[in-house]
Amino acid sequence: MARKVRLHLTTPGPTNERSSLAEPPIEELGVSPDTVLLVGDLAKATGKTVRAIHLYEDLGLLRPHDRSKGRYRLFGPDALVRVRWITKLQSLGFSLSDIQELVRAQGDSESAKLAASRLSEVYLTKLAETRAKLDELRQLERELVESLSYLNACGSACEPLVPVHACPSCERHSESHTPDLVAGAQTH
Amino acid sequence: MARKVRLHLTTPGPTNERSSLAEPPIEELGVSPDTVLLVGDLAKATGKTVRAIHLYEDLGLLRPHDRSKGRYRLFGPDALVRVRWITKLQSLGFSLSDIQELVRAQGDSESAKLAASRLSEVYLTKLAETRAKLDELRQLERELVESLSYLNACGSACEPLVPVHACPSCERHSESHTPDLVAGAQTH
DNA sequence: CATAACCCTTACGTACGCGTGAGGGTTTGC
DNA sequence: GCAAACCCTCACGCGTACGTAAGGGTTATG
Numbered sequence: 466m467a468r469k470v471r472l473h474l475t476t477p478g479p480t481n482e483r484s485s486l487a488e489p490p491i492e493e494l495g496v497s498p499d500t501v502l503l504v505g506d507l508a509k510a511t512g513k514t515v516r517a518i519h520l521y522e523d524l525g526l527l528r529p530h531d532r533s534k535g536r537y538r539l540f541g542p543d544a545l546v547r548v549r550w551i552t553k554l555q556s557l558g559f560s561l562s563d564i565q566e567l568v569r570a571q572g573d574s575e576s577a578k579l580a581a582s583r584l585s586e587v588y589l590t591k592l593a594e595t596r597a598k599l600d601e602l603r604q605l606e607r608e609l610v611e612s613l614s615y616l617n618a619c620g621s622a623c624e625p626l627v628p629v630h631a632c633p634s635c636e637r638h639s640e641s642h643t644p645d646l647v648a649g650a651q652t653h
Numbered sequence: 654m655a656r657k658v659r660l661h662l663t664t665p666g667p668t669n670e671r672s673s674l675a676e677p678p679i680e681e682l683g684v685s686p687d688t689v690l691l692v693g694d695l696a697k698a699t700g701k702t703v704r705a706i707h708l709y710e711d712l713g714l715l716r717p718h719d720r721s722k723g724r725y726r727l728f729g730p731d732a733l734v735r736v737r738w739i740t741k742l743q744s745l746g747f748s749l750s751d752i753q754e755l756v757r758a759q760g761d762s763e764s765a766k767l768a769a770s771r772l773s774e775v776y777l778t779k780l781a782e783t784r785a786k787l788d789e790l791r792q793l794e795r796e797l798v799e800s801l802s803y804l805n806a807c808g809s810a811c812e813p814l815v816p817v818h819a820c821p822s823c824e825r826h827s828e829s830h831t832p833d834l835v836a837g838a839q840t841h
Numbered sequence: 842c843a844t845a846a847c848c849c850t851t852a853c854g855t856a857c858g859c860g861t862g863a864g865g866g867t868t869t870g871c
Numbered sequence: 872g873c874a875a876a877c878c879c880t881c882a883c884g885c886g887t888a889c890g891t892a893a894g895g896g897t898t899a900t901g
Contacts (some may be wrong), residue, residue: 568838649738650755691878725879860886862881866877869875
Protein backbone atom coordinates (compact mmCIF):
# COMPACT_ATOMS: atom_id res chain seq x y z
CA MET A 466 0.00 0.00 0.00
CA ALA A 467 1.41 3.34 -0.98
CA ARG A 468 1.66 5.70 1.89
CA LYS A 469 1.18 9.37 1.30
CA VAL A 470 3.01 12.33 2.70
CA ARG A 471 4.94 10.37 5.19
CA LEU A 472 6.02 13.47 7.03
CA HIS A 473 6.00 11.82 10.39
CA LEU A 474 9.08 9.99 9.18
CA THR A 475 12.22 11.93 9.88
CA THR A 476 12.05 14.04 6.77
CA PRO A 477 14.26 17.00 7.49
CA GLY A 478 14.16 20.30 5.66
CA PRO A 479 11.26 22.33 4.38
CA THR A 480 7.88 20.84 3.62
CA ASN A 481 8.22 21.19 -0.12
CA GLU A 482 11.15 19.42 -1.67
CA ARG A 483 11.08 21.49 -4.85
CA SER A 484 10.96 25.21 -4.37
CA SER A 485 10.60 25.86 -8.10
CA LEU A 486 8.28 28.73 -8.85
CA ALA A 487 6.74 27.03 -11.87
CA GLU A 488 3.71 24.99 -11.19
CA PRO A 489 5.06 21.49 -10.59
CA PRO A 490 3.53 19.01 -13.06
CA ILE A 491 1.30 16.77 -11.05
CA GLU A 492 2.89 13.37 -11.37
CA GLU A 493 -0.19 11.31 -10.94
CA LEU A 494 -3.59 11.60 -9.42
CA GLY A 495 -3.06 10.93 -5.75
CA VAL A 496 0.67 11.66 -5.82
CA SER A 497 1.36 15.11 -4.57
CA PRO A 498 4.81 16.66 -5.02
CA ASP A 499 5.78 16.10 -1.41
CA THR A 500 4.88 12.43 -1.37
CA VAL A 501 7.54 10.22 0.10
CA LEU A 502 7.97 6.69 -1.17
CA LEU A 503 9.85 3.82 0.38
CA VAL A 504 11.69 1.49 -1.93
CA GLY A 505 8.87 -1.05 -1.80
CA ASP A 506 6.33 1.57 -2.78
CA LEU A 507 8.44 2.69 -5.68
CA ALA A 508 8.89 -0.91 -6.75
CA LYS A 509 5.17 -1.64 -6.70
CA ALA A 510 4.32 1.57 -8.49
CA THR A 511 6.72 0.81 -11.32
CA GLY A 512 6.39 -2.94 -11.55
CA LYS A 513 10.04 -3.41 -10.69
CA THR A 514 11.46 -5.40 -7.82
CA VAL A 515 13.19 -3.89 -4.83
CA ARG A 516 16.35 -5.58 -6.02
CA ALA A 517 16.12 -3.83 -9.36
CA ILE A 518 15.69 -0.43 -7.70
CA HIS A 519 18.73 -1.09 -5.56
CA LEU A 520 20.67 -2.09 -8.65
CA TYR A 521 19.73 1.11 -10.45
CA GLU A 522 20.94 3.10 -7.51
CA ASP A 523 24.24 1.20 -7.40
CA LEU A 524 24.70 1.95 -11.08
CA GLY A 525 24.09 5.65 -10.47
CA LEU A 526 20.82 5.77 -12.38
CA LEU A 527 18.68 6.73 -9.44
CA ARG A 528 19.13 8.46 -6.12
CA PRO A 529 16.86 8.64 -3.11
CA HIS A 530 16.16 12.19 -2.01
CA ASP A 531 17.10 11.32 1.47
CA ARG A 532 17.36 8.65 4.11
CA SER A 533 15.26 8.19 7.20
CA LYS A 534 16.79 8.08 10.66
CA GLY A 535 16.97 4.31 10.27
CA ARG A 536 18.68 4.53 6.84
CA TYR A 537 15.54 3.82 4.83
CA ARG A 538 15.67 5.24 1.34
CA LEU A 539 13.16 8.05 0.82
CA PHE A 540 12.09 8.76 -2.75
CA GLY A 541 10.13 11.64 -4.18
CA PRO A 542 7.63 11.40 -7.03
CA ASP A 543 10.36 12.18 -9.55
CA ALA A 544 11.78 8.75 -8.84
CA LEU A 545 8.67 7.37 -10.52
CA VAL A 546 9.47 9.37 -13.61
CA ARG A 547 13.04 8.20 -13.47
CA VAL A 548 12.27 4.50 -13.13
CA ARG A 549 9.71 4.64 -15.91
CA TRP A 550 12.27 6.39 -18.04
CA ILE A 551 14.76 3.62 -17.38
CA THR A 552 12.11 1.05 -18.27
CA LYS A 553 11.30 2.70 -21.56
CA LEU A 554 14.94 2.98 -22.46
CA GLN A 555 15.34 -0.72 -21.73
CA SER A 556 12.44 -1.51 -24.01
CA LEU A 557 14.15 0.55 -26.68
CA GLY A 558 17.16 -1.70 -26.38
CA PHE A 559 19.41 0.33 -24.12
CA SER A 560 21.43 -1.75 -21.70
CA LEU A 561 21.87 -0.51 -18.17
CA SER A 562 25.42 0.50 -18.96
CA ASP A 563 24.20 2.43 -21.98
CA ILE A 564 21.91 4.26 -19.60
CA GLN A 565 24.80 4.81 -17.21
CA GLU A 566 26.75 6.53 -19.96
CA LEU A 567 23.77 8.62 -20.90
CA VAL A 568 23.22 9.70 -17.31
CA ARG A 569 26.87 10.60 -16.95
CA ALA A 570 26.83 12.59 -20.16
CA GLN A 571 23.72 14.45 -19.05
CA GLY A 572 25.24 15.20 -15.66
CA ASP A 573 28.50 16.39 -17.18
CA SER A 574 26.69 18.85 -19.40
CA GLU A 575 27.23 22.37 -18.18
CA SER A 576 24.24 23.83 -19.95
CA ALA A 577 20.76 22.54 -20.62
CA LYS A 578 21.35 23.26 -24.26
CA LEU A 579 24.34 20.94 -24.41
CA ALA A 580 22.48 18.26 -22.46
CA ALA A 581 19.59 18.52 -24.89
CA SER A 582 21.81 18.21 -27.92
CA ARG A 583 23.55 15.16 -26.50
CA LEU A 584 20.24 13.58 -25.68
CA SER A 585 18.99 14.32 -29.18
CA GLU A 586 21.97 12.63 -30.70
CA VAL A 587 21.44 9.46 -28.71
CA TYR A 588 17.72 9.42 -29.41
CA LEU A 589 18.21 10.04 -33.09
CA THR A 590 20.51 7.05 -33.36
CA LYS A 591 18.10 4.94 -31.40
CA LEU A 592 15.22 6.05 -33.55
CA ALA A 593 16.99 4.66 -36.61
CA GLU A 594 17.69 1.39 -34.80
CA THR A 595 14.11 1.20 -33.64
CA ARG A 596 12.82 1.67 -37.15
CA ALA A 597 15.16 -1.02 -38.40
CA LYS A 598 13.90 -3.34 -35.71
CA LEU A 599 10.33 -2.48 -36.61
CA ASP A 600 10.99 -3.36 -40.22
CA GLU A 601 12.50 -6.66 -39.21
CA LEU A 602 9.61 -7.50 -36.91
CA ARG A 603 7.05 -6.54 -39.52
CA GLN A 604 8.77 -8.83 -41.99
CA LEU A 605 8.78 -11.66 -39.46
CA GLU A 606 5.13 -10.99 -38.73
CA ARG A 607 4.37 -11.43 -42.42
CA GLU A 608 6.31 -14.66 -42.46
CA LEU A 609 4.38 -15.95 -39.48
CA VAL A 610 1.09 -15.15 -41.19
CA GLU A 611 2.26 -16.77 -44.39
CA SER A 612 3.42 -19.85 -42.51
CA LEU A 613 0.15 -20.15 -40.67
CA SER A 614 -1.82 -20.04 -43.86
CA TYR A 615 0.52 -22.58 -45.42
CA LEU A 616 0.13 -24.84 -42.40
CA ASN A 617 -3.62 -24.50 -42.55
CA ALA A 618 -3.60 -26.56 -45.72
CA CYS A 619 -1.90 -29.35 -43.79
CA GLY A 620 -4.78 -29.41 -41.34
CA SER A 621 -7.37 -29.83 -44.05
CA ALA A 622 -5.69 -31.49 -47.01
CA CYS A 623 -3.09 -33.78 -45.47
CA GLU A 624 -3.74 -37.40 -44.57
CA PRO A 625 -3.12 -38.57 -40.99
CA LEU A 626 -0.73 -41.31 -42.09
CA VAL A 627 1.72 -39.09 -43.90
CA PRO A 628 5.00 -38.80 -41.97
CA VAL A 629 6.88 -35.51 -41.68
CA HIS A 630 9.71 -36.54 -43.96
CA ALA A 631 7.24 -36.78 -46.83
CA CYS A 632 6.52 -33.06 -46.63
CA PRO A 633 9.21 -32.02 -49.14
CA SER A 634 7.35 -33.92 -51.84
CA CYS A 635 3.94 -32.61 -50.89
CA GLU A 636 1.71 -31.45 -53.74
CA ARG A 637 -1.05 -29.87 -51.72
CA HIS A 638 0.30 -26.35 -51.41
CA SER A 639 -0.52 -24.73 -54.78
CA GLU A 640 2.67 -23.43 -56.34
CA SER A 641 3.82 -21.19 -53.49
CA HIS A 642 7.13 -22.44 -52.18
CA THR A 643 7.47 -23.49 -48.56
CA PRO A 644 7.99 -20.56 -46.16
CA ASP A 645 11.32 -20.52 -44.34
CA LEU A 646 9.63 -20.83 -40.99
CA VAL A 647 8.02 -24.07 -42.15
CA ALA A 648 10.93 -25.49 -44.14
CA GLY A 649 13.27 -25.04 -41.21
CA ALA A 650 11.04 -27.07 -38.97
CA GLN A 651 11.00 -29.99 -41.38
CA THR A 652 14.68 -30.01 -42.19
CA HIS A 653 16.31 -32.38 -39.76
CA MET B 654 35.77 -19.76 -49.26
CA ALA B 655 32.89 -22.12 -49.73
CA ARG B 656 33.90 -25.30 -51.39
CA LYS B 657 31.50 -27.07 -53.65
CA VAL B 658 30.71 -30.71 -54.02
CA ARG B 659 33.49 -31.84 -51.82
CA LEU B 660 33.16 -35.42 -52.98
CA HIS B 661 36.83 -36.15 -52.65
CA LEU B 662 36.26 -36.07 -48.93
CA THR B 663 35.13 -39.36 -47.54
CA THR B 664 31.48 -38.92 -48.34
CA PRO B 665 30.03 -42.40 -48.32
CA GLY B 666 26.79 -43.45 -49.92
CA PRO B 667 25.17 -42.49 -53.20
CA THR B 668 25.95 -39.26 -54.98
CA ASN B 669 22.61 -37.67 -54.21
CA GLU B 670 21.79 -37.38 -50.55
CA ARG B 671 18.08 -36.90 -51.12
CA SER B 672 16.44 -39.42 -53.37
CA SER B 673 13.11 -37.64 -53.27
CA LEU B 674 11.31 -37.74 -56.57
CA ALA B 675 10.06 -34.20 -56.31
CA GLU B 676 12.28 -31.57 -57.79
CA PRO B 677 14.45 -30.47 -54.89
CA PRO B 678 14.07 -26.74 -54.25
CA ILE B 679 17.36 -25.21 -55.24
CA GLU B 680 18.62 -23.74 -52.01
CA GLU B 681 20.67 -20.99 -53.47
CA LEU B 682 22.32 -20.15 -56.71
CA GLY B 683 25.59 -22.00 -56.61
CA VAL B 684 24.52 -24.45 -53.93
CA SER B 685 23.49 -27.71 -55.47
CA PRO B 686 21.69 -30.35 -53.44
CA ASP B 687 24.80 -32.47 -53.01
CA THR B 688 27.00 -29.68 -51.73
CA VAL B 689 28.93 -30.53 -48.62
CA LEU B 690 29.73 -27.84 -46.10
CA LEU B 691 32.24 -27.89 -43.30
CA VAL B 692 31.30 -26.16 -40.09
CA GLY B 693 33.26 -23.05 -41.03
CA ASP B 694 31.48 -22.81 -44.36
CA LEU B 695 28.13 -23.12 -42.70
CA ALA B 696 29.14 -20.48 -40.18
CA LYS B 697 30.22 -18.01 -42.83
CA ALA B 698 27.15 -18.64 -44.95
CA THR B 699 24.83 -17.94 -42.05
CA GLY B 700 26.73 -15.23 -40.22
CA LYS B 701 27.06 -17.40 -37.15
CA THR B 702 30.25 -18.46 -35.44
CA VAL B 703 31.57 -22.00 -35.41
CA ARG B 704 30.98 -22.00 -31.68
CA ALA B 705 27.33 -21.19 -32.19
CA ILE B 706 26.91 -24.00 -34.71
CA HIS B 707 28.47 -26.42 -32.26
CA LEU B 708 26.16 -25.18 -29.56
CA TYR B 709 23.10 -25.73 -31.72
CA GLU B 710 24.22 -29.25 -32.37
CA ASP B 711 24.78 -29.89 -28.67
CA LEU B 712 21.28 -28.66 -28.02
CA GLY B 713 19.87 -31.01 -30.64
CA LEU B 714 18.79 -28.26 -33.01
CA LEU B 715 21.05 -29.27 -35.84
CA ARG B 716 22.75 -32.44 -37.03
CA PRO B 717 25.55 -32.92 -39.55
CA HIS B 718 24.64 -35.38 -42.25
CA ASP B 719 27.80 -37.23 -41.66
CA ARG B 720 31.38 -37.09 -40.47
CA SER B 721 34.53 -37.31 -42.52
CA LYS B 722 37.16 -39.96 -41.85
CA GLY B 723 38.85 -37.44 -39.56
CA ARG B 724 35.60 -36.70 -37.65
CA TYR B 725 34.91 -33.42 -39.44
CA ARG B 726 31.24 -32.51 -39.49
CA LEU B 727 29.73 -32.63 -42.98
CA PHE B 728 26.60 -30.58 -43.57
CA GLY B 729 24.20 -30.55 -46.47
CA PRO B 730 22.43 -27.50 -47.85
CA ASP B 731 19.46 -28.14 -45.59
CA ALA B 732 21.67 -27.11 -42.69
CA LEU B 733 21.59 -23.62 -44.16
CA VAL B 734 17.81 -23.67 -44.02
CA ARG B 735 17.93 -24.95 -40.50
CA VAL B 736 20.36 -22.37 -39.17
CA ARG B 737 18.46 -19.54 -40.82
CA TRP B 738 15.30 -20.91 -39.29
CA ILE B 739 16.92 -20.86 -35.86
CA THR B 740 18.06 -17.30 -36.45
CA LYS B 741 14.60 -16.13 -37.41
CA LEU B 742 13.08 -17.82 -34.40
CA GLN B 743 15.62 -16.07 -32.20
CA SER B 744 14.67 -12.74 -33.73
CA LEU B 745 11.07 -13.55 -32.94
CA GLY B 746 12.03 -13.94 -29.31
CA PHE B 747 12.38 -17.69 -28.99
CA SER B 748 15.15 -18.76 -26.65
CA LEU B 749 17.29 -21.72 -27.63
CA SER B 750 15.47 -23.87 -25.13
CA ASP B 751 12.15 -22.80 -26.61
CA ILE B 752 13.52 -24.00 -29.93
CA GLN B 753 14.68 -27.23 -28.32
CA GLU B 754 11.16 -27.90 -27.13
CA LEU B 755 9.76 -27.10 -30.52
CA VAL B 756 12.21 -29.42 -32.25
CA ARG B 757 11.40 -32.21 -29.82
CA ALA B 758 7.68 -31.73 -30.33
CA GLN B 759 8.12 -31.81 -34.10
CA GLY B 760 10.23 -34.94 -33.91
CA ASP B 761 7.78 -36.67 -31.59
CA SER B 762 4.93 -36.06 -33.98
CA GLU B 763 3.93 -39.27 -35.68
CA SER B 764 2.19 -37.60 -38.58
CA ALA B 765 2.93 -34.51 -40.61
CA LYS B 766 -0.54 -33.33 -39.81
CA LEU B 767 0.09 -33.41 -36.08
CA ALA B 768 3.45 -31.72 -36.51
CA ALA B 769 1.81 -29.00 -38.58
CA SER B 770 -0.88 -28.37 -36.02
CA ARG B 771 1.65 -28.14 -33.22
CA LEU B 772 3.76 -25.76 -35.20
CA SER B 773 0.69 -23.66 -35.97
CA GLU B 774 -0.15 -23.40 -32.32
CA VAL B 775 3.30 -22.14 -31.42
CA TYR B 776 3.38 -19.70 -34.31
CA LEU B 777 -0.06 -18.37 -33.55
CA THR B 778 0.95 -17.58 -30.01
CA LYS B 779 4.13 -15.97 -31.20
CA LEU B 780 2.24 -13.94 -33.76
CA ALA B 781 0.22 -12.37 -30.98
CA GLU B 782 3.34 -11.64 -28.97
CA THR B 783 5.02 -10.17 -32.02
CA ARG B 784 2.11 -7.87 -32.68
CA ALA B 785 2.14 -6.76 -29.08
CA LYS B 786 5.84 -6.03 -29.35
CA LEU B 787 5.22 -4.15 -32.58
CA ASP B 788 2.64 -2.00 -30.88
CA GLU B 789 5.02 -1.26 -28.05
CA LEU B 790 7.85 -0.38 -30.40
CA ARG B 791 5.62 1.82 -32.53
CA GLN B 792 4.56 3.68 -29.42
CA LEU B 793 8.17 4.12 -28.36
CA GLU B 794 9.04 5.28 -31.85
CA ARG B 795 6.39 7.98 -31.54
CA GLU B 796 7.79 9.01 -28.20
CA LEU B 797 11.27 9.29 -29.66
CA VAL B 798 9.99 11.49 -32.45
CA GLU B 799 8.05 13.61 -30.02
CA SER B 800 11.08 13.94 -27.75
CA LEU B 801 13.33 14.92 -30.63
CA SER B 802 10.98 17.67 -31.70
CA TYR B 803 10.71 18.85 -28.11
CA LEU B 804 14.48 18.87 -27.79
CA ASN B 805 14.81 20.78 -31.02
CA ALA B 806 13.34 23.79 -29.29
CA CYS B 807 16.18 23.62 -26.75
CA GLY B 808 18.70 23.89 -29.56
CA SER B 809 17.14 27.05 -30.93
CA ALA B 810 15.34 28.80 -28.11
CA CYS B 811 17.42 28.02 -25.03
CA GLU B 812 20.25 30.18 -23.76
CA PRO B 813 23.71 28.65 -23.29
CA LEU B 814 23.91 29.69 -19.66
CA VAL B 815 20.78 27.92 -18.51
CA PRO B 816 21.63 24.90 -16.34
CA VAL B 817 19.73 21.62 -16.63
CA HIS B 818 17.97 21.98 -13.30
CA ALA B 819 16.17 25.03 -14.66
CA CYS B 820 14.41 22.94 -17.31
CA PRO B 821 11.33 22.16 -15.18
CA SER B 822 10.48 25.87 -15.18
CA CYS B 823 11.14 26.37 -18.88
CA GLU B 824 8.53 28.39 -20.77
CA ARG B 825 9.81 27.79 -24.27
CA HIS B 826 7.89 24.64 -25.11
CA SER B 827 4.39 25.88 -25.99
CA GLU B 828 1.88 24.17 -23.74
CA SER B 829 2.75 20.58 -24.58
CA HIS B 830 3.97 18.85 -21.47
CA THR B 831 7.45 17.35 -21.32
CA PRO B 832 7.69 13.89 -22.92
CA ASP B 833 8.59 11.07 -20.57
CA LEU B 834 11.80 10.37 -22.43
CA VAL B 835 12.90 13.94 -21.77
CA ALA B 836 11.55 14.34 -18.24
CA GLY B 837 13.30 11.17 -17.13
CA ALA B 838 16.64 12.48 -18.27
CA GLN B 839 16.26 15.68 -16.27
CA THR B 840 14.97 14.13 -13.08
CA HIS B 841 17.99 13.45 -10.94
C1' DC C 842 6.05 -2.68 24.29
C1' DA C 843 5.33 -6.37 21.23
C1' DT C 844 4.94 -7.99 16.67
C1' DA C 845 4.24 -7.95 11.75
C1' DA C 846 5.85 -6.04 7.89
C1' DC C 847 8.94 -3.47 6.29
C1' DC C 848 13.93 -2.07 5.34
C1' DC C 849 19.29 -2.52 5.49
C1' DT C 850 23.92 -4.52 3.55
C1' DT C 851 26.61 -8.19 1.72
C1' DA C 852 27.34 -11.61 -1.28
C1' DC C 853 26.79 -15.72 -3.80
C1' DG C 854 23.63 -17.85 -7.52
C1' DT C 855 21.16 -18.02 -12.07
C1' DA C 856 19.84 -18.14 -17.10
C1' DC C 857 21.23 -17.10 -21.68
C1' DG C 858 24.20 -17.35 -25.66
C1' DC C 859 27.92 -17.75 -26.80
C1' DG C 860 33.71 -16.30 -26.34
C1' DT C 861 38.09 -18.05 -25.73
C1' DG C 862 41.67 -20.71 -25.03
C1' DA C 863 44.26 -25.41 -24.57
C1' DG C 864 46.01 -29.32 -26.56
C1' DG C 865 45.93 -31.95 -30.47
C1' DG C 866 44.49 -34.14 -35.03
C1' DT C 867 43.15 -33.43 -40.47
C1' DT C 868 43.12 -31.58 -45.28
C1' DT C 869 44.75 -29.21 -48.87
C1' DG C 870 48.00 -27.29 -51.93
C1' DC C 871 52.49 -26.54 -53.45
C1' DG D 872 56.02 -34.34 -47.39
C1' DC D 873 55.48 -30.02 -45.18
C1' DA D 874 53.12 -25.91 -43.74
C1' DA D 875 48.90 -23.24 -43.50
C1' DA D 876 44.46 -23.40 -42.57
C1' DC D 877 41.15 -25.95 -41.11
C1' DC D 878 38.79 -29.07 -37.66
C1' DC D 879 38.18 -31.82 -33.07
C1' DT D 880 36.85 -32.08 -27.91
C1' DC D 881 36.83 -30.34 -23.48
C1' DA D 882 36.05 -26.86 -20.25
C1' DC D 883 36.29 -22.54 -17.96
C1' DG D 884 34.92 -17.43 -18.63
C1' DC D 885 31.89 -13.54 -19.50
C1' DG D 886 28.26 -9.81 -19.61
C1' DT D 887 23.55 -8.73 -18.52
C1' DA D 888 19.90 -8.08 -15.22
C1' DC D 889 18.52 -9.32 -11.76
C1' DG D 890 17.05 -13.68 -7.84
C1' DT D 891 17.70 -15.19 -3.42
C1' DA D 892 19.05 -15.93 0.87
C1' DA D 893 21.47 -14.59 5.43
C1' DG D 894 21.77 -11.97 9.36
C1' DG D 895 20.06 -8.11 11.45
C1' DG D 896 17.86 -3.35 12.28
C1' DT D 897 13.29 -0.06 11.79
C1' DT D 898 8.38 1.52 11.72
C1' DA D 899 3.61 1.50 12.16
C1' DT D 900 -0.13 -0.41 14.77
C1' DG D 901 -2.66 -2.31 18.65
